[in-house]
Amino acid sequence: MTDDELKALVASLAVAQAKTDDQMAKTEAQMAKTDRKLEKIGEMIGTFGRNLGEITEEFFFNSLKDTQELGGISYDFIDKNLTRSAGKIEDEFDILMVNGEDVAIIEVKYKAHEADLNKLLTKKYANFQTLFPMYQAYRHHLVLATFSIYDELKQQALSQGVTVLQRKGKIIETFVPRANFASMSAPPQPRPA
Numbered sequence: 001m002t003d004d005e006l007k008a009l010v011a012s013l014a015v016a017q018a019k020t021d022d023q024m025a026k027t028e029a030q031m032a033k034t035d036r037k038l039e040k041i042g043e044m045i046g047t048f049g050r051n052l053g054e055i056t057e058e059f060f061f062n063s064l065k066d067t068q069e070l071g072g073i074s075y076d077f078i079d080k081n082l083t084r085s086a087g088k089i090e091d092e093f094d095i096l097m098v099n100g101e102d103v104a105i106i107e108v109k110y111k112a113h114e115a116d117l118n119k120l121l122t123k124k125y126a127n128f129q130t131l132f133p134m135y136q137a138y139r140h141h142l143v144l145a146t147f148s149i150y151d152e153l154k155q156q157a158l159s160q161g162v163t164v165l166q167r168k169g170k171i172i173e174t175f176v177p178r179a180n181f182a183s184m185s186a187p188p189q190p191r192p193a
Helices: 003-067 114-131 151-159
Strands: 077-086 088-097 101-112 139-148 163-166
Touching: 003 077, 003 088, 003 139, 077 114, 088 114, 088 139, 088 163, 101 114, 114 139, 114 151, 151 163
Parallel strands: 101 139, 139 163
Antiparallel strands: 077 088, 088 101
């Protein structure tokens, strides 16, 4: 190879390397943009999941608070999102209902899965027993409250002594403002755009 051919080859390689470097810079910029989008989507999904959980907890809490009854047992107290810590154990209990003899430990899930049932039966219940020794002599009722559960899981829960709560029936409560609508001369009209 002559010096001129070698110089031409090096110049050609330099041009190719510059193109490769430029393409790599564009790829890195696109990957950073994609990473930001994925992070934002992850945050949105997390927020959506938390919202569904909060909606489900609010529904079951309000329903149970209204009656203070579960499975034919009347309760005196109901607590929501009760967190307790002792030593290295800390846990949050979605809903607890208590009377002088019974305590209902209610785990709330928007959509129940087998892992949720297993966690309630093992970790949640063991933590409850450690964190709430004052209820040791009470009858313990484990409850899985959910908007959605497949039949096999429901039967599995029931066969293990876990009560299952599902949404059914009247789910709307209407609150009417203090104003007397009958005394209004006409309903409010939409404003023109």
